[in-house]
Amino acid sequence: MYKKLFPLIILSLLLTFSLPRAHATPQDTTIGDGTAASCQTQDAANALSGAVSLGGTINFNCGPDVVEIVVNTNATNETVIINGDGKIALSGDHLRQIFFVYGTGNLTLNDLTLQYGEAGLGGAIFVDDQASATINGGFFISNHASTNGGAIYNEGNLTINGSNLGSNSTNGNGGGIYNNSGTITVHNTYFINNQALGGGGITQISGSLTIDTSAFRSHTVPGVGGAMLIQGGTTNLENLTFSNNQANQGGGIYKSNGALTMTNLTFNENRADTAAAVYNFGGSTTVGNTIFTGSLDEAGVGPSLNCDGPSMTSAGRNIMSDNSCVPNPGVSGDLFATPALLGVWTVPEHVYYPTLNSPAIDYGLTCPATDQLGNPRPFGPACDVGAVERYWPVYIPIITR
Numbered sequence: 001m002y003k004k005l006f007p008l009i010i011l012s013l014l015l016t017f018s019l020p021r022a023h024a025t026p027q028d029t030t031i032g033d034g035t036a037a038s039c040q041t042q043d044a045a046n047a048l049s050g051a052v053s054l055g056g057t058i059n060f061n062c063g064p065d066v067v068e069i070v071v072n073t074n075a076t077n078e079t080v081i082i083n084g085d086g087k088i089a090l091s092g093d094h095l096r097q098i099f100f101v102y103g104t105g106n107l108t109l110n111d112l113t114l115q116y117g118e119a120g121l122g123g124a125i126f127v128d129d130q131a132s133a134t135i136n137g138g139f140f141i142s143n144h145a146s147t148n149g150g151a152i153y154n155e156g157n158l159t160i161n162g163s164n165l166g167s168n169s170t171n172g173n174g175g176g177i178y179n180n181s182g183t184i185t186v187h188n189t190y191f192i193n194n195q196a197l198g199g200g201g202i203t204q205i206s207g208s209l210t211i212d213t214s215a216f217r218s219h220t221v222p223g224v225g226g227a228m229l230i231q232g233g234t235t236n237l238e239n240l241t242f243s244n245n246q247a248n249q250g251g252g253i254y255k256s257n258g259a260l261t262m263t264n265l266t267f268n269e270n271r272a273d274t275a276a277a278v279y280n281f282g283g284s285t286t287v288g289n290t291i292f293t294g295s296l297d298e299a300g301v302g303p304s305l306n307c308d309g310p311s312m313t314s315a316g317r318n319i320m321s322d323n324s325c326v327p328n329p330g331v332s333g334d335l336f337a338t339p340a341l342l343g344v345w346t347v348p349e350h351v352y353y354p355t356l357n358s359p360a361i362d363y364g365l366t367c368p369a370t371d372q373l374g375n376p377r378p379f380g381p382a383c384d385v386g387a388v389e390r391y392w393p394v395y396i397p398i399i400t401r
Contacts, residue, residue, distance in 0.1 A: 026055035026078060031069075032062040039088075045071050052099075057081045060088050068115075072096070077103030077131070084112030084138060092117035092143070098124045101131040101156070108134045114151070117143040122153030123168065127182065132157040139163065145170040148203065149178030150194060158184045169195040173229055174203035175219065181233075186211040188374070190350055191227070193218045198254070199229030200245065206233040206258075213372050215241040215350035215387075216252070223247065224279065225254035226270065232258040232283075239264050239372040241351055241387045246271040246298060249308075250279030262287040263315070264367055266386040267306065268294040268342055268352050275308035278325065288315025289364045291386040292325050293340040317365040319385050332365060340386070349373055351388040360385040 029051035032039040039062035055078025097119035117124035123143030140151040150168035165176040175194030191201040200219030216227035226245035242252035251272035267277035276295030292306035307325035316332025341358040354360040367383035377383040
């Protein structure tokens, strides 16, 4: 339990605010008087900590530009909403965790950047087992945890919508997020260049993990699970792209136990000496409408198998550049040793579109209602295999008189 590892400074804060919290009424608070300087004082940091501990809605009035605010650790067991409007970066100054949500606390962060947080578990945020956190928009940048969960450590309920997690790190597992018995839902979020011993983007120990319409790119780990390490629980992945992730085993995903379902995923240009896309070591795994291609060895100089371990259960219509992922012969039209013919990596979409002659086009079966970009499926007689639907150009003739 985290309490044994929790820094003394947090315990001090909890003791300081325990008596007022029993009687205080949540209120709206504004930090700053219209200038950046007014938000960057110790008084402002203290005001933020006090407001977070009491609950309510917190806004900032720090002027028109983006402002970095070095903060105290903000601990709460209340309902708190903090609005950043894309202009506020809260910094742990490489010294402290930024938010600790405990008890039945419920924290919502809207369009905030959390950076340079430091802790044993969850450099930026720790969510306790009865607590909740919702992240809407914003960024998690360069946070670090000495044990697990570079940016976020979750034991409770965590929801992330439209956010970005980049360059977070840990000495243990879960460079971006570590889920230990909690429930996590991630939507439309970009994970890039997070680092860990294993599970560069996310480590799922137990509990429930659901991710859709998101991408994992350029994670590097010396161990297993370049982008994702799954050791138990239930994991559902839909409309995701895994690109340029690297590990010794399982460049995209390493799974040792639990239940995993993958629908309309694209694995391309991932690297590992064993299973550059998915290493399926144990548990139950089902995959459908998914592309496995472009796999390289860890050094990036030669080809590697897409998958290794026991074959995954096929839900049909997978396209693989080799024969390593599902049983061959397959079911419902799996394509083996077939080039997927994808285009180049595109930004800001974070996808590989199928080329016009790709076998992925109109080959999918029982696909989600939308693709990774939120566009309706299908476009044409059937949906495309992989994370993204290829939309054809429509030519409208111009009639002149």
